Amino acid sequence: MARIILLNKPYGYLSQFTPEGRWQGLKALLPVPGVYVAGRLDADSEGLLLLTDDGSLQARVADPKHKLAKTYWVQVEGEPDEAALEQLRCGVRYADFTTQPCAVRRIPEPENLWPREPPIRFRQSIPTAWLEIVLREGKNRQLRRMTAHVGFPTLRLIRYAVGAATLEGLAPGDWREFGGGYAELAGRGVRR
Structure with a gap:
């Protein structure tokens, strides 16, 4: 085996x-x-x-x-509304490719999450949110490009499951x- x-x-x-x-x-x-x-x-x-x-x-x-399926926990800058989440779910179009539909939902900050070294920058005036995104494809820096495209840049990206x-x-x-x-x-x- x-x-x-x-x-x-x-x-x-x-x-x-x-x-x-x-x-x-x-x-x-x-x-x-x-x-x-x-x-x-x-x-x-x-x-x-x-x-x-x-x-x-x-x-x-x-x-x-x-x-x-690959499941990611993604901390983004800002608080995505339902329209932004739906845009991610349906697929994001770029000049070189369109992402496949995926599952996306807001989640609370994952329990027992370890601190990152170096830490993510903290800005008191800008909130952050956590998303769970399940992809069945994986292009170079795809999740970072997707969240930035809908206006919520990725701050931290953790693959939770394969x-x-x-x-x-x-x-x-x-x-x-x-x-x-x-x-x-x-x-x-x-x-x-």
Whole structure:
């Protein structure tokens, strides 16, 4: 069976093992040889990163044609109204692509959320809000572009889940093995 590792990637780490410029590599966090990143997170994003030793599983997780849901917690500047949320849900049109429809809802600040280093800037005169966004695609910096497009720039971006795998119980920099294969990850073959 393929090995799947769940890692809570902290801010400032690349989705690769070697450091580059001011960004750190995963080698310092994950001393496990023979595994590769399945799906990327920008260095300024945090949260769930999957790694595997199976190349075909790696491709299935990363490829949008398999439509594996990815759940993000997004802190935005300002307080989006229902019209802005609906625009995100329906898809945002850019010159180079249009995003697929997605699920979006306002949520309270997630419980047990760790502090980010460096912290998000705090401006007393501008409120912030948290959104939960579920995508089944993943273009470069897509969520940041989407929220900025509707007037609410992203301040903090955390990937909470990939399919059935979640950050639950993982502090930043911690990792654990996922106890199943792609079918369990995708939510198929799981008894509820």
